[in-house]
Amino acid sequence: MKISGFTFIRNGTLLGYPFIESICSALPLCDEFVVAVGDSEDDTLARIQAINSEKIIIIQTHWNEKMQDRGFVYAQQKMIAQYNCTGDWAFYLEGDEILHEDDLPTTRVAMENKITKCEIFLKIK
Secondary structure, three states, rough: EEEEEEEEEOOOOOOOOOOHHHHHHHHOOOOOOEEEEEEOOOOHHHHHHHOOOEEEEEEHHHHOHHOOOOHHHHHHHHHHHOOOOOOOOEEEOOOOOOHHHHHHHHHHHHHHHOOOOOOOOOOOO
């Protein structure tokens, strides 16, 4: 079983998203992690490149500013990342979502047992 994680981000530092923590929280679960990184006005790309993991696959993208209606550009960027996943499972995280390490074993078991519909609720302390 191969697990792909994926996300998209642009101007993550400027907007204050914990995107590095988000990506790193999924790395123990994933065999690869695909990140669609849009043209940014900050160091978002450099910070992702600095993560020391061969699992990370970066796809540099350009956001179509004309697709602002109803979040179409977000959907497009999400799908760019998802279509580049090669795993049996595709695990999506947004740039402000972080997995708790205690939830990783449960998530893996659900995938191994081929549970096709599952939602993970994160513990907030």
